[in-house]
Amino acid sequence: MEINNTVFDLVLFGALGDLAQRKLWPALYQLERAGLLAAESRILALAREEMEPGAFATRTAKRLEAQLDASDLDRNTVQALLGKVEYQAFDFSEAERYSVLKQWREQRSVPLIVYMATQPSIYGLIGEGLHEAQCIVADTRVVVEKPIGHDLRSSREINDQLARYFNESQIFRIDHYLGKETVQNLIALRFANNLFAAQWNQNHISHVEITVAERVGIEGRWGYFDEAGQMRDMVQNHLLQLLCLIAMDPPSDLSADSIRDEKVKILKTLRAITPDLMATHLVRGQYTAGTSDGNPVPGYLEEEGAVRESCTETFVAIKAEIENWRWVGVPFYLRTGKRLPEKVSQIIIHFKPAPHYIFDPDQKHLAHNKLIIRLQPDEGISLEVLTKDQGLDKGMRLRQGPLQLNFSKAFDTARIPDAYERLLWEVIKGNQYLFVRRDEVEFAWRWVDRLIADWESSGEAPRRYVAGTWGPVASIAMMARDGRSWYEEDV
Numbered sequence: 001m002e003i004n005n006t007v008f009d010l011v012l013f014g015a016l017g018d019l020a021q022r023k024l025w026p027a028l029y030q031l032e033r034a035g036l037l038a039a040e041s042r043i044l045a046l047a048r049e050e051m052e053p054g055a056f057a058t059r060t061a062k063r064l065e066a067q068l069d070a071s072d073l074d075r076n077t078v079q080a081l082l083g084k085v086e087y088q089a090f091d092f093s094e095a096e097r098y099s100v101l102k103q104w105r106e107q108r109s110v111p112l113i114v115y116m117a118t119q120p121s122i123y124g125l126i127g128e129g130l131h132e133a134q135c136i137v138a139d140t141r142v143v144v145e146k147p148i149g150h151d152l153r154s155s156r157e158i159n160d161q162l163a164r165y166f167n168e169s170q171i172f173r174i175d176h177y178l179g180k181e182t183v184q185n186l187i188a189l190r191f192a193n194n195l196f197a198a199q200w201n202q203n204h205i206s207h208v209e210i211t212v213a214e215r216v217g218i219e220g221r222w223g224y225f226d227e228a229g230q231m232r233d234m235v236q237n238h239l240l241q242l243l244c245l246i247a248m249d250p251p252s253d254l255s256a257d258s259i260r261d262e263k264v265k266i267l268k269t270l271r272a273i274t275p276d277l278m279a280t281h282l283v284r285g286q287y288t289a290g291t292s293d294g295n296p297v298p299g300y301l302e303e304e305g306a307v308r309e310s311c312t313e314t315f316v317a318i319k320a321e322i323e324n325w326r327w328v329g330v331p332f333y334l335r336t337g338k339r340l341p342e343k344v345s346q347i348i349i350h351f352k353p354a355p356h357y358i359f360d361p362d363q364k365h366l367a368h369n370k371l372i373i374r375l376q377p378d379e380g381i382s383l384e385v386l387t388k389d390q391g392l393d394k395g396m397r398l399r400q401g402p403l404q405l406n407f408s409k410a411f412d413t414a415r416i417p418d419a420y421e422r423l424l425w426e427v428i429k430g431n432q433y434l435f436v437r438r439d440e441v442e443f444a445w446r447w448v449d450r451l452i453a454d455w456e457s458s459g460e461a462p463r464r465y466v467a468g469t470w471g472p473v474a475s476i477a478m479m480a481r482d483g484r485s486w487y488e489e490d491v
């Protein structure tokens with residue numbers, strides 16, 4: 001196990017917000033439990049609400065106790081974590097209040113981590129406040145959340161505001177998918193196994209599927225979601241990051257910039273989905289009332305908080321193409337949606353069939369291997385291979401079966417850490433390789449903006465799909481036109 005001696009100060013802006021309460025405090029608890037928060041480290045929790053001394057700790061302890069599984073809850077750990085925390089209330093837009101931070105940092109030379117768990121519109125004000133209070137020095141790090149903007153223009157504005165006060169090497173932009181163990185495993189799978197490295201190109205791979213399906217609907221976030229839609233909320237960041245990790249060339253080492261350089265090359269070579277390609281390369285959907293897990297659920301337009309007719313998409317399927325030597329002619333089919341039948345994120349690599357087929361012609365359709373990478377849940381990898389069916393009467397009949405690696409069974413993993421634990425841990429260590437660089441965000445927006453502009457000018461409404469199904473039939477048709485089908489229809 002890694003042991004940490006890195007003492008740090010963390011200042012958490014927005015310490016009472018949804019993200020902080022649902023993700024950041026539980027992640028800090030797990031780091032404390034794992035012995036990764038050095039004893040002399042301190043956390044300054046900031047929000048607007050005035051509270052009696054001690055009230056923040058009592059509230060946070062109660063919340064953690066309610067959130068954690070009984071088997072995972074250790075009250076001594078909760079107390080040890082809260083022993084590091086001080087709470088202060090102030091309005092982040094009031095420049096003079098940043099003297100609190102100046103005092104808090106006096107006589108401290110350990111790295112300062114600034115976590116902006118607030119809306120991006122105040123990142124600039126926070127940067128300025130910290131700057132005026134002389135809190136920003138070479139080893140200060142700032143953590144910011146997705147979404148970085150609503151489009152290329154607004155993402156540039158946010159990035160410019162950050163750049164006024166922080167160097168790129170100090171900025172940690174979160175895409176929480178990069179913190180998932182199974183997503184990091186893509187790098188190990190691809191670059192530690194020469195078996196795959198040699199096959200990873202258009203000579204051997206016919207196509208790739210990336211599915212990030214969600215069972216949930218809008219979860220009380222209609223206002224936010226209706227402005228964003230699934231394209232901005234999921235494709236611009238999580239799905240394009242997964243695509244980059246599957247498609248990129250081998251980085252020369254594991255340093256942040258080596259990996260990010262390779263990802264950017266992929267984003268630059270994504271073929272634009274121009275209006276003439278939209279009918280064959282893009283499907284947008286919006287769910288109507290249906291069922292989820294056997295229970296009736298409302299349609300998108302009847303969700304709590306819905307205030308208008310809306311053409312916002314809750315489902316997207318895209319045939320993406322990468323214009324380089326490695327991937328020419330290999331479509332990457334991306335699919336993500338809300339209110340689909342199950343929560344599953346998986347990547348399927350479809351290998352081309354053997355060049356000369358000598359078995360029963362009736363079984364020819366079986367003759368390609370598939371590598372199935374399950375990101376969540378049931379994290380693991382399986383390789384579909386063909387073997388001889390056993391038995392005297394079977395001749396040389398083939399059968400398909402998996403070589404399975406289920407991570408929790410194979411490695412007796414006690415628990416898979418949440419993405420935020422890993423990401424906070426990397427920030428503490430000052431390692432940026434799981435964070436997104438400015439140019440990555442901007443190249444991703446460039447591709448997405450163009451697509452959105454074209455579909456908006458086409459005036460086409462999203463296709464309806466019933467909640468609890470795999471999206472509009474047009475997504476099945478998109479694959480069928482290429483003589484293919486989505487993986488779950490194959491099995």
Ligand SMILES: NC(=O)C1=CN([C@@H]2O[C@H](COP(=O)(O)OP(=O)(O)OC[C@H]3O[C@@H](n4cnc5c(N)ncnc54)[C@H](OP(=O)(O)O)[C@@H]3O)[C@@H](O)[C@H]2O)C=CC1
Pocket residue numbers: 013014015016017018019020022046047048049090091092093116117118119120122145146147
């Ligand atoms: N929630 C989530 O699961 C996710 C959130 N994000 C991103 O994380 C960021 C935070 O989101 P979320 O936690 O949901 O938002 P919330 O609105 O729940 O929390 C924001 C926090 O910041 C505080 N705050 C905002 N403005 C000020 C101010 N001027 N002065 C003092 N305090 C202020 C709020 O206090 P008050 O309540 O008093 O306004 C609140 O504590 C956003 O950028 C969001 O897009 C990203 C991924 C997931």
Ligand SMILES: O=C1O[C@H](COP(=O)(O)O)[C@@H](O)[C@H](O)[C@H]1O
Pocket residue numbers: 214233234
């Ligand atoms: O960033 C987001 O991700 C979640 C899905 O994340 P997961 O870790 O549960 O797969 C998504 O529901 C949300 O809309 C989006 O903002």
